Amino acid sequence: MRLYTVPWWIESAWGHPPPLLVAMMGRLCQSYVSAVALAVIVLGPSIVSAALSSDRKASQAKDMGEGRPIHAVIDERIKVILDQAESDNDYTKASHAASVLFDKVLAWAPAKDTRSFVKVAYARRLLRQLRLARFSDTTAMLRYLRRNQKLARTLAFFVHPFESPAEIYRLVDRLRIERGDKLDQYANLVTAICCVHDQSLVRRVNENQVLAADPVELFDYFVRYRKKMYYGVVNMPPELLVFVVDSTATIGQMQWALQRYEGDGNIGDRFFEIKYDRNHFRYGSAKRVTIEGFNLSNILKYGGVCADQAYFAASVGKAIGVPAAYTYGRSGQLSHAWVGFFVARNKQGFWNFDVGRYNAYRGVQGITENPQTRQPIDDSTVALRAELVPSSVSDRHAAVAMTDAARRLAVLLQDDRLLSSDPFGQDVSRIMDQSRTVDSDQCLKLLEVGLRRCVGFAPGWQVIAEMAEAEQLSLDQKIRWSGLLLKFCGRKYPDFAFDVLRPLIGTIRDVDEQISTWSNAFKIFQHRSDLSASVLMAQGEAWEAAGRLKKAGECYRRVVQRYANAGPFVINALQNSERILVALGMADRVIALYRSAWGLVDKPKDAFSEFRKQSNWYQIGMIYVEKLNEAGKYRTAERAAARIDQVLGAS
Structure with missing residues (x-):
């Protein structure tokens, strides 16, 4: 009391x-x-x-002693390494020295000391990137970056470790020469532009090809109109800004869009503003917008199909400073395109991938392009980037640094190597009593510290998947991290969660334990037809690997029976079912398998023949005809082929 x-x-x-x-x-x-x-x-x-x-x-x-804090000692040693690099122009030696220092910090710094990890990760990344850049005057670039620390740190932490930095830094060098006095002020913008436009950006929108403007012109556009940009360009994280600067509209067309739509963040409205060209969809006639010239103003004037609607909406979003993405997916009948765009409310953010995504596509994965790597990326992995909005720059850099540390420790673990146990120095305080052991517990501890600072940092979660694939995780670790992943990502970012989860569960050696864990995951993903089917396929593959073919066949058949009209994955399920029947000596049932599946899927309609060929009905029907011919049932095959021709020719 x-x-x-x-x-x-x-x-x-x-x-x-x-x-x-x-x-x-x-x-x-x-x-x-x-x-x-x-x-x-x-x-x-x-x-x-x-x-x-x-x-x-x-x-x-x-x-802990009266010595100097470890982060102060790190600062001194980094300065010596950078000074020496400027002096002798030997970036191989400097990069090696930074890597040695990184390992020393990894050996002795407590996991909670993120400041020390950030400092040494920055030096290691920067010098590695400069070493690989190999352009004429690397030292001039280093001196420039040391004078412009915001740009240097933003670049160093954003360029992916597996990404070639040569063209990125050549573009930075060009901007340094032509716009040098502005770069540090617009560090995020410069980083996004250089990581997206390090190579020419060319895209196809159905029959039309579009080419991005010159990177320096893009920089000038966003700087000139910075006050008109809906979310600004100075403080937006580069992880989001890449979905603004990857525009493939001309500067003139971007100015047209900005003049018309400035201040209107409802990017979804732009999708439906474009009238649909039904003659092209039904009969395959040439689109008027293609004849007149493919650009934003002509799309608005003449209309187009879903690809043109999505391209228009995404391009307008980019022109006014809203991160946006052209997105596509496939149902059981047709491919379709829609738009995704970023929305910020009350210091939080999220991606809206629902506008133009009709009911048939809400249960399947949406795919867009990662502007930085030019590789396909699912929409929920893009949506995860919204979690970066409430985080600070220091939080994001801490997540990168701790992920680097965990990945380095995982490499040492894979190679069965130890960290050096040589002391950091007698005058250094705030270090651990003993050097860090190389084991999976330490890797996960480092990752957890980083993800707690910035839970939306996708590469941190992906290291866990890499460790699972490398057989570096125990069963308890897999179950714990599977639970954490599903709790955070399962419902909000299901595609991303599933991609990380697959190796975590798929490497569980006890097949009954693996099947049980997949069944628990199924409950999380059951609202998504494609992911539910993927869980069943994974269970089938696990049973098949264990030699329990009947159970495997049951899983594949459930995919066909439940999700025949949901997406193209039913084709894989049928092929796996066929393989099981043959292995069980029931090859005579293969034709019945395809006949039954063909009867389950819906016929395509309201599209000209080339679109109808995308459907599950057409593709399964063609396989069915092939199997009939292989079995010598030529008349039945002819009747099935005639039925297909009739549907393709219907208007």
């Missing part, structure tokens, strides 16, 4: 009573115990606990 309330002015100013007050009470007593007892009576147990905690922390800090 608290008998005395400390005045508000003491609590607000100190958080707990001044140490002097506690000391005075101690002098009134003959022993430390009686002082504490009196303090508990007068001040209350919670306040005394806080004071004693401060004493303990001070004692612990003293026990």
Whole structure:
């Protein structure tokens, strides 16, 4: 029971009573115990606990030694490495020295000391990138970056470790020469442009090809109109900004879009603003927009199909400063394109991938392009980037640094190598008593520290998948991290969660345990037809690998029976079912398998023949005809082929 309330002015100013007050009470007593007892009576147990905690922390800090903090020592050593690189122009040696220092920090720094990891990760990344860039005057670039620290750090932490930095830094060098006085102020914009436009950006929108503007012209556009950009370009994280600067509209067309739509963040409305060219969809006639010239103003004037609608909406979004993505997917009948765009509310953000995504496509994966790598990426992995919005720059850099550390430790673990146990230095404080061991627990500890700082940093989660594939995780670790992944990502970012989850569960050696874990995952993904089918396929593959073919066949058949009209994955399920039947000596049932599946899928309609050929009905029907011919059932095959021709020719 608290008998005395400390005045508000003491609590607000100190958080707990001044140490002097506690000391005075101690002098009134003959022993430390009686002082504490009196303090508990007068001040209350919670306040005394806080004071004693401060004493303990001070004692612990003293026990750590009187040497300099490790991060201060790291700063000195990095400066020596960078100075030497400027002096002798030997970036191979400098990069090696930074890597050695990184390993030293990895060996001795506590996982919670993210500041030390960030410092050394920055130096290691920067010098590696400069070493691989190999352009004429690397030292001039290093000096420039050391004078422009915001740009240097943004670049170093954003360029992917597996990405070739040569063309990126050549573009940085060009911007340095032509726009040098502005780059540090627009570090995020420069980084996004250089990582997207390090190679010419060319895209196809059905029959039309579009080419991005010159990168320097793009930089000038976004700087000139920075105050008109819906979300700005200065503070937006480069992970989002790449979906703004990857525009393939001309500068003139971007200006046209900005003049017309400035301040209107409802990018989804732009999709439906484009009238649909039904003659092209039904009969395959040439589109008017293609004849007149493919650009934004002509799309608005003449209309187009879903690909043109999605391209128009995404391009307008980019022109006005809204991250946007042309997205596509396939149902059981047709491919379709729609738009995804970023929305910010109350210091939070999310991606909207629902506009133009008709019901047939809500249960299948949406695919877009990663502007940085030019590789396909699913829409939920893009959506995960919205989690970066509430995080600070230091949080994002900490996540990168701790992921680098975990990945390095995982490489050492795979190669069965140890970290050096040589001491960091006698004058260094705040380090661990013993050097870090190379094991999966330490890897996961480092990753967890990074992900707690920035939970939306996808590469951190992907390291866990890499460790699972390398057989570096125990069953308990797989189950724990599967649970964490599903809790955070399962419902909000299902495609991303499934991609990370697949190796975590798929490498569980006990087949019954693996099947059970997949069944638990199925409950999370059951609202998505394609992911539910993927779970069943994974279970089938697990049973098949264990030699339990009948159970495998049951899983594949469930995919066909439940999801025949949901997406193209039913074709794989049929092919797997066929393989099982043959292995079980039931090859005579293969024709019946395809005949039954063909009867389950819907016929395509309201599209000209080339579109109808995308459908499951057409593709399964053609396989069925092929199997009939192989079996010598030519008349039945002819009737089935005639039926297909009739549907293709129908208008």
